[in-house]
Amino acid sequence: MSRETIVNILLALLLLAVPLGASAMGEPFYITLATRIAILALAAVGLNIALGLGGLVSFGHAAFFGLGGYAAGILATHAFDGVPLFAGIPGTASMPIIWLVAVVVCGLIALPIGAISLRTTGVYFIMITLAFAQMIYYFAVSWPAYGGEDGLSIYVRNEFPGVNTTQPLSYFLICYAVLMAALGLFWLLRGSRFGAALQAARQNATRLAAVGITPFNVRLIAFAVSAMVTGLAGALFADLNKFVSPSMLSWHMSGELIVLIILGGKGRLFGPVAGAMLYVLIEYALGGITERWQFFLGLILLGVVLFARGGLLGLLAGKVRHG
């Protein structure tokens, strides 16, 4: 077993052990904290497909995080009020259906956004993805039907067949399972033919074109898959907070996801998990001491970028190894 595999297993066990222990000690707050880590990690696993594997620095993934959140919020509101969405289609409080809707919506919206954004590279790509996300943000702010600026409350957490989702530990376990499934997907994707083409597009797009694979097509699919995973995280996040607001769509959120990946180690399987753990821990530990905890986050980020390019995983498990 490689050192990275061992580190990954330990991280996975740690994330599982904390809420189990907290539950045994009757400390639900820590369960919520761990759930937040799992969901942010999931969102970052999505971004890691585009950013880590494909080198596509999307500064607009909050759009998909927020869209997933709104999918959950809107469907739940209609189900609660008993008012059909449109054309007689009812809302739903069933998580699996909400997730499906969130994923499909994000995929469908990511395709045109990606198709336009991927005509650019570098700084322009960063800016154009940001612009698209901000468009969606302002759309949500100015749409009163679903709360506009004030956001939208989910009165009762949505349901999952056979699970009491209102129990913090049960909801954590759902999120944890989804995170593990997404990590499995990422692992498969990275090792597959598609993953080889995607990583080659990051390393040298000219080389990819010279063997006859069009980089644009590979990147577009990756961007859409990446958006779908992040959208799923958004739906879970809305249910965790029982609230969705335009802040989920804002550029701060996009930046936060990038920070998670840089902290954890970009392109690494468990980079987003390590990053989310570190981020939420800093937020919790320093946030209790000072309002200006983000100043210290900035310092840590600076340290990582200057001295530990591979992030936390680079420190713990060494350099990336390709076969």
Place this chain on the structure above:
Amino acid sequence: MVEPVLEIRDLRKTFGALKATDSVSLDLRPGEIHALIGPNGAGKSTLIHQISGSFRPDSGTIRFLGQDMAGLDMAARARLGLGRSFQISSLAQEFSALRNVMLAVQARQGTSFRFFRPVMSDKSLTEPAMAMLERVGLAGRAYVAAAELSHGERRQLEIAIALALGSRAFLFDEPMAGMGPEGSKALTKFLDGLRHEAPILLVEHDMDAVFALADRISVLVYGRVIATGTVDQIRNDPEVRRAYLGEAA
């Protein structure tokens, strides 16, 4: 007369006031090595870029296997069987030599949109890729990252990739550059046999290799082809001697 594999007619490309390609016509026939020589800045690489699809010519036509290449990008031309190597090695640097060739194998199979099966245990990729590395003599370095290969080894790897594509014509841009005399000699021998698989348009500065290999030579000076002919014709062409070969020939 046999139909040429690659046929270039009246190609022109300017960068500002510079005529990088000035009414170039040449062709590549089955089974031949056609060398393209000329002093630095003569427009050899610019011509290769236009054939492979990195640059768009201002006017003129490029036909490959009878098909007009206008409007086809680099990937589309590669899929039709135009395999190239780069003057400055262009590889997926983090990937091993083997994975670089495997990428070409999956491209040839048209299977790049498979999302789940792991490539490293997939014999339909690894075996043909390893066979190509063996052909160019790089099998012993299969698991070394491209970034860690020597300069000469990277050139060999580029050729292995072009082979793995099952190319119908090769465009090799200075494959000998930076190789030691032993490496050049081995590669010369290898290219000599390769022409029967697919014709080669060879840009090369190593005149020993060019004279040993070429069936025909075209001399490019200031973007123009000043002469095309056999090795002997070119050696004895007064204009070529004056413009390029000078006293060395």
